[in-house]
Amino acid sequence: MESNFDFDTKENEFKELKDFIDSIKDKGGILIQILHKAQNIFGYLPLEVQKFISDETNIPMSEIYGVVTFYTQFSINPKGKHIIGVCLGTACYVKGSQDVLDKIVEETNTKVGQTTEDGIFTIEATRCLGCCGLAPVMTIDEDVYGKIDPNNIPKILEKYRVIGDSE
Ligand code: FES
Structure with a gap:
């Protein structure tokens, strides 16, 4: 971007x-x-x-x-309207969070650490978010999603695309 x-x-x-x-x-x-x-x-x-x-x-x-x-907390590029964080901590990784991340990258046509062309999503890989019982876990802004099936990613992202467009 x-x-x-x-x-x-x-x-x-x-x-x-x-x-x-x-x-x-x-x-x-x-x-x-x-x-x-x-x-x-x-x-x-x-x-x-x-x-x-x-x-x-x-x-x-x-x-x-x-x-x-x-320092990863600083960014030289503008962040998207919605920040997606996928936990790559051990518990989530074992439960397939890399597949979740790959699916998000594929669906948004961007890379980890980058923002989509339309400025709606920034994709980040995170450390343990402290809710390993829900592995694999991802967050979108303040929302937490647990036990994610990569097949559900398109549906979840669609919700935020609509929010992003209406703002
Ligand atoms: S390893 Fe993902 S929440 Fe702990």
Whole structure:
């Protein structure tokens, strides 16, 4: 999915980020906090936002980019309207969660860690979600689905496609 980050319409968001940076600027080890805050504000961390943080903190772009791409909780691409997480923890894996994930990838025509062309779904593989009794488990936003049969994936996704279109 292409980035269509529009710098000019984000004045309030950049101001909020700048206020946050100013409030913690003098403390040490602030980069992770700033990146979390920025991702909360913008939803992801495009290069424009990384550059802004670099200018405001004097932390080199290379260091910021290195941190953003190292930690999986940060994303340089926009997330979809709905986040699908498939648990690849041991209990789920044994019960076939890889087949669930493969089916989702096939149905959405995208890859793990990426967002569909239409911007509706982002696919993520997760660690144990703490409900192994329901293995294999997947989440879509706040909804939890247990004991999933890959054959039911198209029906489940359809529900969210409709929600995605109506927003
Ligand atoms: S291994 Fe999937 S919920 Fe625990």
